Amino acid sequence: MSATYKAIQVTKPGEFETVMKPLVDPGPGQVRIHVEASGVCHSDAGTVEGSFPISWPRVPGHEVVGRIDALGSGVQGWAVDQRVGVGFLGGSCGYCEFCRNGDLVNCRNQEFTGIHSDGGYAEVMIAKATGLVRIPDDLSSADAAPLLCAGLTTFNALRNSPAKAGDLVAVLGIGGLGHLAVQYARNMGFELAAISRGSDTAQLAKKLGAHHYIDSSATDSAAVLQALGGAKVIVRQYKGDR
Ligand SMILES: [Zn+2]
Ligand SMILES: [Zn+2]
Numbered sequence: 001m002s003a004t005y006k007a008i009q010v011t012k013p014g015e016f017e018t019v020m021k022p023l024v025d026p027g028p029g030q031v032r033i034h035v036e037a038s039g040v041c042h043s044d045a046g047t048v049e050g051s052f053p054i055s056w057p058r059v060p061g062h063e064v065v066g067r068i069d070a071l072g073s074g075v076q077g078w079a080v081d082q083r084v085g086v087g088f089l090g091g092s093c094g095y096c097e098f099c100r101n102g103d104l105v106n107c108r109n110q111e112f113t114g115i116h117s118d119g120g121y122a123e124v125m126i127a128k129a130t131g132l133v134r135i136p137d138d139l140s141s142a143d144a145a146p147l148l149c150a151g152l153t154t155f156n157a158l159r160n161s162p163a164k165a166g167d168l169v170a171v172l173g174i175g176g177l178g179h180l181a182v183q184y185a186r187n188m189g190f191e192l193a194a195i196s197r198g199s200d201t202a203q204l205a206k207k208l209g210a211h212h213y214i215d216s217s218a219t220d221s222a223a224v225l226q227a228l229g230g231a232k233v234i235v236r237q238y239k240g241d242r
Contacts, residue, residue, distance in 0.1 A: 007122035009057040013050040017057075023124060026072035030126050033084065036141035038120030039063025041149045042176065043088065052115045062088040062113035063148040064120030064127075065141040075129045083141070084132040086113055086120065087148035091131030104130075120145075146180070154181035157235055158188060165189030167232040170225055171210075174201045181235045182208045193228060195221050 004020040011017055026032045038061040046052045047060040064086040068078060078084070092099050092107035099107050113119045117126070135144050147155075154177050163169050169190040171181045178194075185192045186209030193212040194205035202213040214224045225231045 005123040007059050007118070007124075009059045009118070009121075010048050010050075010054075011057045014048060016048070019057075021122070021124075024126065026070050026075075026126050028073045029075060029129055030072040031068045031075060031078060031084070031129055031132065032070040032072075033064065033066040033086070033125050033127055034069045035064055035066040035120050035123055035125055036083075037065045037145040038122075039145040039149065041088075041146075043149070044114065044119075047114050047119075052112070054115060058114065059118035059120075059122050059125070060114040061120030061122070061125075062086070062115075063145045063150070064113070064125060065135055065145045065148070066120075066125070069124075072129075078129055078132060083135045083137075084127075085135050085144060085148045086125070086127045086131055087133070087152065088113055089131060090117060091128030094130065146176075150177045151180050151184075153177060154235060155184050157181070158184050158190075158233070161233040163190060163232040166191065168193060168225070168229055170195055170214075170221075170231040170234045172196075172216075172221075172234055172236045174205050174208075178235070179204070179208060182210055185235070186210070191228075193225060193231065 003023050005023055007021050008016055008018055041063055044060040047058055068080050068082050068084055090111040090113045092104040093109035096108040111117055167190055169185045170193040171178050172195045174194055174196045182194050192210050193214055194210035195214045195216050197217040199215055205213045214221050
């Protein structure tokens, strides 16, 4: 690999620039990743618009898949050439009260990828080893990347819900997150109602596995859900989701 790599960074609110950055070695507990795919999440707009506190310049991107090409000191359990993913939560510290209780998601020292550290809109990124996940060989990097934020958000909402297979589940909004929620819900065995505005989305929702499509601009969605027996869970599109 050459001594520089290409990155897309934000220099001030709303402004991107393409730059060549010097290749650096990963620090203790970090790995260097040769990026193969990076999803584009709506939360990246927080980096681009500066709505998170950010020290510029900053490379956005927190749905990253690539291959490890260097290990920092003290990294165990990971190997060079292994394909890995990095999501929004950049890695837990391992010693705070939450980590010690096994609640890694709520780590007090968690950094956010693309906000506190440079993310995946680049050929190379540095990541904390504690933030990595393995990517199965039969999943392409481009298909895997969006699962690291949009996918895990909707998957965890469904798998931690009280609904059981056979229950009616509604997905409100078939956007970047909703279209994944529909596929998870169908494959988890729920009876699935997709709700969106207009008739254009009906075909997509059905193709992705929805049993019912409710056009919220033409009908009272709540009444339709009640007529179907009532939804056990409604996965609602966060207003920032596109
Ligand atoms: Zn911690
Ligand atoms: Zn995201």
